[in-house]
Amino acid sequence: MVSKERADTPDRIIEGEGLWEGRLLKFNRLKSTNAWAMHHIDSCRHGDVVWAIRQTTGRGRLSRSWLAPDDRGLTLSVVLKDLEQDEIVPILGQVAALAVRDTLKTHSIHGSLKWPNDVMVHDKKIAGILAEVDSDRNVVILGIGVNVNVRDDDMESAHLVQSATSMLIKGGRTFDIESVRECLISDLERRMNSVTLNGTSHVADTWARYDWLAGSSIELHSSNGTVRGRYTGLDERGRLRLLDGQGRKRFFWAGDVEKIVLDQ
Numbered sequence: 001m002v003s004k005e006r007a008d009t010p011d012r013i014i015e016g017e018g019l020w021e022g023r024l025l026k027f028n029r030l031k032s033t034n035a036w037a038m039h040h041i042d043s044c045r046h047g048d049v050v051w052a053i054r055q056t057t058g059r060g061r062l063s064r065s066w067l068a069p070d071d072r073g074l075t076l077s078v079v080l081k082d083l084e085q086d087e088i089v090p091i092l093g094q095v096a097a098l099a100v101r102d103t104l105k106t107h108s109i110h111g112s113l114k115w116p117n118d119v120m121v122h123d124k125k126i127a128g129i130l131a132e133v134d135s136d137r138n139v140v141i142l143g144i145g146v147n148v149n150v151r152d153d154d155m156e157s158a159h160l161v162q163s164a165t166s167m168l169i170k171g172g173r174t175f176d177i178e179s180v181r182e183c184l185i186s187d188l189e190r191r192m193n194s195v196t197l198n199g200t201s202h203v204a205d206t207w208a209r210y211d212w213l214a215g216s217s218i219e220l221h222s223s224n225g226t227v228r229g230r231y232t233g234l235d236e237r238g239r240l241r242l243l244d245g246q247g248r249k250r251f252f253w254a255g256d257v258e259k260i261v262l263d264q
């Protein structure tokens, strides 16, 4: 049996409002824009943007969930197909985080970047990114969630492990989600064009200017266990670099990071 969501078609399709002349596939309500895009990948085109006004079961990394209360968050997924430069794929999450930071700046909110691809304002998360790759089909779905008009009481009732904030809380006013989306799509297009032209090391260099972890001692949790050490930035492939207690340079593709105070 095909579930309702799987059979769903967009409420509106707007040509040319995606990335690089891609389409905007607008839904009033969807469980997850990433899940929809992955499921309908054959009918999606490169540059299509799947946008849900209301996303009910958004997902994060490792089956975690993403909260987007009612219509107060911006939740979208960008479909990228047949990317010619393989080395770009692992760094796409960081490219998207840079674009979100640009958009926040346009709205007078100053964000910083936390590896792998969170956007922070001071010590609180304002946006999250989920890059899902289907390498057999050479497809990447870049899911972006931004807390636009999300309120303090939304976060409190969700009992988030890590503290969160929003454009509303930081900016002291509500924002028009549609214009934030337009701004984000154009920033993402610019950042994507830049990585194609200037290469991935340029992404790592730009990241360093806004790096929330810069100069910190960290604890990194990954599927291989927990490692502590000194954070030394991103490499040109998007990996986290860490100097461990034995003075070894180590590189990580994935994990969750916390700042810590290391005993000397």
Ligand code: BT5
Pocket (backbone or CB within 6 Å): 031, 032, 033, 034, 035, 057, 058, 059, 060, 061, 062, 064, 065, 066, 067, 068, 074, 075, 076, 077, 125, 126, 127, 128, 129, 130, 143, 144, 145, 146, 147, 160, 161, 162, 163, 164, 165
């Ligand atoms: C992420 O995962 O941060 C990726 C979030 C991606 C969401 C977008 S929305 C559009 C697209 N469609 C989807 O279904 N997903 C994408 P991760 O780094 O694993 O962080 C998840 C954790 O962030 C959760 O376990 C919560 O602790 C926290 N969290 C959940 N909702 C949040 C929110 N609105 N603001 C800040 N933190 C949140």
